[in-house]
Amino acid sequence: MIFFDLFITFFKIGLFGFGGGYGMLSLIQHETVERAHWLSTSEFTDIVAISQMTPGPIGINSATYCGYSAIHNAGYGHLMSVLGSATATFALVLPSLILMILISKMFMKYMHHHSVESVFKGLRPAVVGLLAAATLLLMTPENFSTPSDNLWQFCISCFLFIAAFVGVKFVKINPIRMILYCAVAGLLLLYE
């Protein structure tokens, strides 16, 4: 039952999704691409791109889109796919709802306890690793092509990767603008 599986998957992502939207990405990637094969790597990358360009939290955006695509790719129609995105988004929010209410109700005073703080401290370096993994997992032939498959596309992809990294990190170009530049570059250089 794909809807039940979708619910459990995004509930898990909501429960263990530490480190903000980006930290959550490697979880979403692992669950939806590697484990369940609901999406291909390039579809997942497209979802991240679309989430980046639209307002709102990246976690909600990708859950909504993944839920829709997963059901759609399984061969269902639009209505069922909408239900799929509602299921994924609800499942992602539910652990937050339960946890934050429990914290408000009775654990607020423990949140600054040193054992709780040391757990959070331990998570911080691991979240950096999660982000690094998300980056590495997306460096695939699907996203970059390969030198033997299509040398031109591979070189352009590597150039755009470096240009986007330098542009956003050092030149401080707005990420959305950077995505738009690369879309234009893709249209001019990679049209087939």
Add this chain to the structure above:
Amino acid sequence: MIPLIEEEVVNRHRWVEKQEMLDLIAIAQSCPGVFAINIAIFIGYKLNKVRGAIATAAGTALPSFLIILAIAIFFKQFEDNRVVAAMFRGIRPAVVALIAVPTFNLGKQAKLNKLTVWIPILSALAIWMMGVSPIWIIILAGIGGYCFGKMRNE
């Protein structure tokens, strides 16, 4: 996002005091889940218990949900369009770079030293090369942090 929430919740509606807000932000950021949703639930619960929490969570999620849903339905029909396909071939490498940037920024913020720098490297390799679930990395890191904190206190 934080200035926007603060403006509405603290300055305009005065639902929460400034100091309490800072505390809630810190907790919502440490907890799992989407930050904006977490903070919305805290404020909703404070105002009107469980009903309030459900209302603010739904209110925060709904705009993004509807926008993305519209895009998903729209995009599914243009996926095979050659212009759209070419644009996304250019966008994909950039998106990977956009995830690489916060990796380095977060690494700097985490103030890694010679010893702790191995934690992100080994976790990334375990996920990337061995297909270990990130959930196990989170669980292990939490337990590790707890044990380390215990040891330091004794």
